[in-house]
Amino acid sequence: MKADQKDTILVLGASGYVGGRLVPILLDKGYKVRAGARNTKKLLCRNFSSHPNFEAVSVDVLDKDSLNKACTGCKAAYYLVHSMGPGSKNDFASKDRIAAENMVKSAEKAGLNQIIYLGGLGDESPDLSHHLKSRLEVGKILKKGSVPVTFLKAAMILGAGSASFEVMRYLVERLPIMITPKWVHTQSQPIAISNVLGYLSGCLDNPKALNQTFEIGGPDVLTYGQLFKIYTQEAGLPTRLILPVPFLTPRLSSYWIHLVTPIPSGIARPLAEGLRNTVVCRENRIQKIVPQKLLSCREAIHRALDRVDKEQVDTCWTDAGEINIPEWVTCSDTSYAGGDIYEISFQVKLRAKPEKVWKEIESIGGKKGWYYADFLWRIRGLADKIMGGSGYRAGRRVQNEIRYGDTIDFWRVIRAEKNHQLRLLAEMKVPGQAILEFNVLPWEKDSTVLIQRARFYPKGLVGIAYWKSLTLAHNWLFKGMLRKIALNSGAKIISGPEKVEEEHAKSCKL
Numbered sequence: 001m002k003a004d005q006k007d008t009i010l011v012l013g014a015s016g017y018v019g020g021r022l023v024p025i026l027l028d029k030g031y032k033v034r035a036g037a038r039n040t041k042k043l044l045c046r047n048f049s050s051h052p053n054f055e056a057v058s059v060d061v062l063d064k065d066s067l068n069k070a071c072t073g074c075k076a077a078y079y080l081v082h083s084m085g086p087g088s089k090n091d092f093a094s095k096d097r098i099a100a101e102n103m104v105k106s107a108e109k110a111g112l113n114q115i116i117y118l119g120g121l122g123d124e125s126p127d128l129s130h131h132l133k134s135r136l137e138v139g140k141i142l143k144k145g146s147v148p149v150t151f152l153k154a155a156m157i158l159g160a161g162s163a164s165f166e167v168m169r170y171l172v173e174r175l176p177i178m179i180t181p182k183w184v185h186t187q188s189q190p191i192a193i194s195n196v197l198g199y200l201s202g203c204l205d206n207p208k209a210l211n212q213t214f215e216i217g218g219p220d221v222l223t224y225g226q227l228f229k230i231y232t233q234e235a236g237l238p239t240r241l242i243l244p245v246p247f248l249t250p251r252l253s254s255y256w257i258h259l260v261t262p263i264p265s266g267i268a269r270p271l272a273e274g275l276r277n278t279v280v281c282r283e284n285r286i287q288k289i290v291p292q293k294l295l296s297c298r299e300a301i302h303r304a305l306d307r308v309d310k311e312q313v314d315t316c317w318t319d320a321g322e323i324n325i326p327e328w329v330t331c332s333d334t335s336y337a338g339g340d341i342y343e344i345s346f347q348v349k350l351r352a353k354p355e356k357v358w359k360e361i362e363s364i365g366g367k368k369g370w371y372y373a374d375f376l377w378r379i380r381g382l383a384d385k386i387m388g389g390s391g392y393r394a395g396r397r398v399q400n401e402i403r404y405g406d407t408i409d410f411w412r413v414i415r416a417e418k419n420h421q422l423r424l425l426a427e428m429k430v431p432g433q434a435i436l437e438f439n440v441l442p443w444e445k446d447s448t449v450l451i452q453r454a455r456f457y458p459k460g461l462v463g464i465a466y467w468k469s470l471t472l473a474h475n476w477l478f479k480g481m482l483r484k485i486a487l488n489s490g491a492k493i494i495s496g497p498e499k500v501e502e503e504h505a506k507s508c509k510l
Contacts (some may be wrong), residue, residue, distance in 0.1 A: 008032040008073055009204065012061060012103075013080030013320070015042035015405070017162055018118060018196065020315035022078065024048045025201050036070045039323060045403040045416075061099035064106065071110035076204060079103055079117040079142065082135070093134040100138045104145035112147045114210060116203055118196070121155040121189070121215055121279040129273040139213070148210040150203045152196075152286075155217055155279035156227075158300035159193025160307040161316035161397065163263060167271065170261035172231045177241045183275035184225040184244050189217030192300035195292060202290030214286040220297045221280050227297060234301045259385055262395065263317075311398035318397070318407040325414050325425065326433045328457050342467045344474050345453040347500045348482040352491030354440045354448045358419045359400075360489045361438045361450075365408035366396035371488065372480035376473075381410055384428040391428075411436060432456055432463035450485065451500060452478050 009026055013019040014035030026033050027048055035043050036059040043049060043056040059070040061081050071077060082096055107115055120135035122128050128136070139151040156164045171178065178184075199216050203209035222230075225242050232240050257263055257272055287294075295303070307313055328341055350357060364370060370377050385391030396408050402422065406413045411424035419440060426434035439451040454474060458464045482497040 008034055008055075008075060010034045010036060010070055010074040010077040011080065012036045012059065012070070012077060013082075014056075015039070016080060016320035017159075017315045017317050018157075018193070018200075019078070019080045020046065020319060021193065021197055022080070022200055023054070024051075025197055026204075027051050027053055029201065031204075034070065034074060039405070042319065042323075042405040045405075061102055062095065064102050067102050067106040068109060071106045071112060074110060074112060076114040076116070077103075077107060077112055078200065079115055079138075082138075093130065093137070096134050096138050097141065100141035104142060104147070107147040108145055114148050114150060114204070115142055115145075116150045116152070116200060116209075117142055118152050118154060118200065120274070121153040121217070121281065122274070122277050127277065129277055131271070131274050132277060132279075143211075143213075150206075150209045150211075151213040152199055152203070153213065153215045154191055154196060155188050156190040157193050157196055158190050158218075158295075158297065158304060159196075160304040161313045162193060163267060163271065163317035164190075165304055166317060167257055167261050167263055168228065168231055169235075171257070172228050172240060173235065173237065174260055175240065176238065177243065178228065179243050179245055180225070181275075182244055182246060183272075184228075184242060185223050186275060187221055187223055187278050187280055188227070189221050189280045190227065190297050190300070191216055191218045192295040192303070194300075194303075195294055198292040199286060199290050202292070203286075206289065208289045209286075212285075214289075215281040215283055216286060217281040217284075218297060218300065219294045222297060224275065230298050231301050234298060234305055259391075262391070267317075311400065313397050316397045316407075319405060323405060323412060323414060323425070326435075326457060328433075329414070329423075329425075329435055329455075342456045342458065342464075343453060344471070344478065345451060345500045346478045346482055346497045347449055347451040348486060348496035348498075349443060349494040350448045350450060350486050350489070350491035351446065351494055352448055352489055353446055354419050354442050357448045357450055357485070357489050357491060358440050360485045361422050361440060362402050362416075362418075363400050364422075364438075365411070366399050368399065370409075370481065371484035373477055376477070377409070380428065384410060387429045430456075430463075431460070431466050432458040447494065448491070450482060452482055454478070 009031045011019050011023055011026070011033060014023050015037035023033050023035050032053040032055070034055045034057055036057050037043055038058065038060050040056040040058050048054055049056065057070050059066045061067055081099065082092065103115070117139055119139045120132045122132040122136070124136060143149045143151065158165055195218065196216065228240060228242060263271070381391045391410060397406050402413060402416045404413055404416055408424065410426065410428040412427050413422070414425045415421055415423035421440070422438045424436045426436070433456070435455040437453040441449045441451065443449040456467050458467055479497040486493050
């Protein structure tokens with residue numbers, strides 16, 4: 001049905017893990033949803049973006065004007081944003097403090113009836129981790145305003161694609177012997193993502209939820225060691241040996257998590273510090289206010305693994321955060337002064353329709369790999385991990401679907417035009433900025449030209465030396481990739497692989 005303007009609900013953080021799953025639920029309930037994110041491209045490629053009651057709005061909670069505009073005309077708002085991420089270190093708390101203060105003012109100015117905030121579970125104490133203290137502080141700031149606030153406090157969220165679940169998944173699957181800190185004995189009350197969404201949606205327009213703080217959790221209270229054992233059983237893995245040791249500090253734990261899992265150190269450390277805190281619900285009032293069947297940890301893990309196996313992961317922890325696309329990436333139409341952009345490009349002409357070739361491009365990375373010399377990609381990823389980068393995540397949200405903002409191993413999708421172009425921005429540590437691009441172009445009858453381009457904007461002499469030293473390797477690697485893509489697609493090679501003119505050689509300067 002068509003929602004009235006008074007039924008417009010603002011979802012801040014709509015491109016994130018929880019927000020991206022909440023939006024379609026609210027749409028199904030008949031609300032008009034104004035989804036807020038810093039980059040609306042992340043939202044406009046989602047399945048729900050074509051819904052008649054959906055509206056995407058560009059908003060930065062640190063920018064008062066954009067936040068005021070986003071709140072205007074809405075009756076309620078979900079506050080699902082935070083600043084913790086790669087490179088955030090300890091400054092995320094100050095940013096979140098300012099953002100929450102901005103939200104209070106914007107909500108009051110817009111005359112909102114309710115703010116619903118999802119934060120972290122944990123007792124207020126000197127030992128509370130920096131991350132959980134920040135989550136608690138945000139809730140306190142929001143509640144100081146005149147707009148009624150519903151504050152939901154959750155522990156570990158179990159669901160395919162959540163950061164906490166991915167940490168557990170990779171630790172258990174990759175380590176037959178797990179040397180863990182003392183936090184492996186810490187008690188926690190995890191909750192399934194479906195139950196989190198049930199509480200979030202059930203609190204909206206619910207008078208009993210106004211000006212209330214609820215602790216939300218599943219039916220099980222377990223140690224992390226017990227949780228690991230359940231995961232091992234549900235994944236059908238051999239028994240893992242868990243050896244707690246006293247000398248692994250939160251800092252060392254975060255480095256270990258960063259090395260073994262896809263989670264970068266900027267996120268791993270706050271998460272690791274929080275593992276020392278007992279996070280168990282002290283009350284369960286919300287169960288009567290928003291009744292629902294609570295999934296056990298075993299049921300939640302089973303469901304999450306099933307969705308991973310079936311490639312039905314709607315959102316992922318990597319969805320959140322800003323994508324900083326370098327200016328030079330789109331500078332082909334304008335002249336700039338400054339340093340050169342280095343490029344290496346190859347093409348191959350194939351006897352196949354573009355749609356057939358695109359299927360191979362669209363499924364690159366993850367389980368399928370990079371078609372040629374995968375061991376080199378993995379070595380590069382390991383080196384990146386050691387240097388503090390994202391590393392070779394060895395995964396994608398799903399294998400055969402691609403959208404703007406997705407991560408593919410250590411690349412970020414910054415353009416995905418079906419049957420035509422895939423453009424990837426490097427997230428590994430390099431002395432400069434790098435782009436990898438695939439162009440699929442129709443050529444003659446039932447034939448295709450596949451062009452692979454790598455572009456690099458070097459940072460100083462080190463960057464130039466880095467690029468020059470890899471010239472021979474790139475020539476060998478890219479030719480091999482194009483041949484293998486042709487082979488996998490079943491297309492006959494008409495000509496190539498061969499070098500092509502550098503697209504930005506003359507037109508793109510910085």
